[in-house]
Amino acid sequence: MTRLLFIGAGRMGSAIISRLITSGDMKLDISICDPYFSRGTNPALDKVSAIYPTLEAAEIDGPFDVIVLAIKPQLFGKLAHLLKLVTTQHSLVISVMAGIAVDAIRHTHDYSVVRTMPNIGAAHGHSATACFAGPYVTEAGRTLATRIMEKIGSVYWVKDEELLHAVTAVSGSGPAYFFAFVEALANAGKDLGLSPELAKNLAIDTLQSASASLQQMRDPSLLRDAVTSPSGTTAAALAAFSSNNDLSNLVSRATRAANARSIELK
Numbered sequence: 001m002t003r004l005l006f007i008g009a010g011r012m013g014s015a016i017i018s019r020l021i022t023s024g025d026m027k028l029d030i031s032i033c034d035p036y037f038s039r040g041t042n043p044a045l046d047k048v049s050a051i052y053p054t055l056e057a058a059e060i061d062g063p064f065d066v067i068v069l070a071i072k073p074q075l076f077g078k079l080a081h082l083l084k085l086v087t088t089q090h091s092l093v094i095s096v097m098a099g100i101a102v103d104a105i106r107h108t109h110d111y112s113v114v115r116t117m118p119n120i121g122a123a124h125g126h127s128a129t130a131c132f133a134g135p136y137v138t139e140a141g142r143t144l145a146t147r148i149m150e151k152i153g154s155v156y157w158v159k160d161e162e163l164l165h166a167v168t169a170v171s172g173s174g175p176a177y178f179f180a181f182v183e184a185l186a187n188a189g190k191d192l193g194l195s196p197e198l199a200k201n202l203a204i205d206t207l208q209s210a211s212a213s214l215q216q217m218r219d220p221s222l223l224r225d226a227v228t229s230p231s232g233t234t235a236a237a238l239a240a241f242s243s244n245n246d247l248s249n250l251v252s253r254a255t256r257a258a259n260a261r262s263i264e265l266k
């Protein structure tokens, strides 16, 4: 039985716990440390072994084999020195926190740390997650981290920790870009005379169809060509996207801003 402690069970922590519990094929004993978490919000989460308000709680039943850090990056500095209360030298620390470097997590103790960057698709098993293994992470540690993160979607490994800033800018924050695009497309549809409800539904379902096509044929350029009839409506719209390289420049500016913010969080 592998004993896991999730520090922070908000959106990301809850999503991972819930997928681990519902898949049920790993022998895991899961506890939560989150002062604001209460049972009754999600039936899967009610199956956790214990919920602790703080890492210093007298009743805490440590140590744990795996600690998952799923708190806000800004909170980590306040909790870092308490990690030793729930770990041994063999514990694996898996972080989903944006920006916080492996060195910062290992600052108070030589933990084996796997840093990961999932995304909000985790809740439905559709996260795109990239991982980086810090010093002394064993092959068994990498395999365990992969098995855990595979429960929420696809898993990729990067060899250079600095690349996690770019990963955050592309796939960590990425879902929000598509949500913003759906909002913009729905608003544009409204301006063209559709009812707000119909415009929203068409925009949402269109993202769904694009995503399903991409899942089947993982080639966005080919798919774009398949939709674009010569001198047709799509060509007219895409010409507006590419005029002065507008879309590329906008996406480049946005991802550079996210990359820079991730570096600031270090």
Ligand SMILES: NC(=O)C1=CN([C@@H]2O[C@H](COP(=O)(O)OP(=O)(O)OC[C@H]3O[C@@H](n4cnc5c(N)ncnc54)[C@H](OP(=O)(O)O)[C@@H]3O)[C@@H](O)[C@H]2O)C=CC1
Pocket: 007, 008, 009, 010, 011, 012, 013, 033, 034, 035, 036, 037, 053, 054, 070, 071, 072, 073, 075, 079, 096, 097, 098, 117, 118, 119, 120, 172, 173
């Ligand atoms: N949301 C996303 O799409 C993604 C998030 N991440 C990363 O995941 C991490 C968590 O983000 P997210 O789940 O969105 O954030 P949430 O705010 O939803 O979750 C953080 C949780 O930690 C709780 N918490 C607060 N104080 C403590 C404490 N002292 N001890 C333990 N838990 C505490 C919070 O409670 P309360 O809210 O009541 O303060 C909350 O439940 C972040 O570091 C973020 O960078 C990574 C990829 C994608």
Ligand SMILES: O=C(O)[C@@H]1CCC=N1
Pocket: 098, 168, 172, 173
């Ligand atoms: O916005 C953030 O900082 C976090 C990291 C990636 C997605 N959400």
